Amino acid sequence: MKYFIQYIKKTLRFLLKPLSFIPAILIIIMIFNFSGQEGVRSASLSRWVSTLIVRVINVLRGRVYSPYQLENMVTLIHPYVRKLAHVTEFFLLAVSVALPMYVMKIRGFFHTFLSFFICVMVAVLDEYHQTFVYGRSGSPRDVLIDSIGILIGVIVTRILGFVGRKTIFRWLA
Numbered sequence: 001m002k003y004f005i006q007y008i009k010k011t012l013r014f015l016l017k018p019l020s021f022i023p024a025i026l027i028i029i030m031i032f033n034f035s036g037q038e039g040v041r042s043a044s045l046s047r048w049v050s051t052l053i054v055r056v057i058n059v060l061r062g063r064v065y066s067p068y069q070l071e072n073m074v075t076l077i078h079p080y081v082r083k084l085a086h087v088t089e090f091f092l093l094a095v096s097v098a099l100p101m102y103v104m105k106i107r108g109f110f111h112t113f114l115s116f117f118i119c120v121m122v123a124v125l126d127e128y129h130q131t132f133v134y135g136r137s138g139s140p141r142d143v144l145i146d147s148i149g150i151l152i153g154v155i156v157t158r159i160l161g162f163v164g165r166k167t168i169f170r171w172l173a
Contacts, residue, residue, distance in 0.1 A: 013103070016103050017100075017103055017104060020099065020100035020103045020104075021100045023096040024093065024096040024097045024100065026096075027089070027092050027093045027096050028093065028122055030089070031089055031090075031093065031122065031126055032126060032129060034089070035126050035127075035129050035130045035133065035136070036129070036133055037133070037136075038133060038134045038135045038136070039133070039134065039135020039136045040135055042135075042136065046078065046081055046082045046085065047074065047078055049081055049085075050074045050077050050078040050081045051070075051074050053077065053081065054070055054073045054074050054077065055070070058070070083145050086142060086145045086146050086149065087145060087146070087148050087149035087152075088149060089149070090119060090122075090123060090146040090147075090148075090149035090150050090153070091149035091150070091152055091153040091156075092149075092153070093119050093122060093149075093150070093153070094115060094116075094119045094149065094150040094151075094152070094153025094154050094157065095153045095156065095157050097115050097118050097119055098111065098115040098153065098154050098157035098158070098161075099157055099161070101114065101115060102157075102161040102165070107161075111158070112154055112158060115150075115154045115157070116147075116150055116151065116154050119146075119150040119153075119154075120143070120146075120147055120150060123142075123143045123146035123147065123150070124143055126146075127139060127140070127142055127143055
């Protein structure tokens with residue numbers, strides 16, 4: 001039985017290591033696809049999301065606003081929705097980069113540094129990529145906003161990885 005469990009552990013590690021990076025690759029593709037949209041299309045997509053948020057909040061609050069009031073609310077939250085999208089997509093990237101490093105047994109400060117560095121490089125390349133897209137521009141401020149999501153994602157992953165390693169995944173160690 002002991003050898004069977006060791007065989008299962010080795011097989012799981014062998015399968016999980018290369019497959020664990022697939023979500024990170026897919027999120028990077030998603031990020032570059034979003035930043036490859038022309039300025040007008042990108043703005044209209046985020047404006048549509050802002051409108052949806054305002055309408056849902058109004059329905060939940062049970063209020064009826066005029067189209068003018070709705071438009072004012074959308075205009076008010078639109079910049080925040082765009083920045084929150086940056087934070088969210090780079091949070092997801094950080095988690096999808098940091099988790100496979102746990103699978104590969106990278107831990108400690110090096111894990112934090114490497115995860116953060118890889119994700120910030122993606123953010124820098126993303127902003128650089130936007131400079132070639134019509135109606136878009138790259139912004140160092142957006143890299144800083146992306147870094148907020150990255151930092152939160154790396155910290156959350158470190159906490160979950162530590163807790164998981166000490167509890168439910170202890171048998172894999």
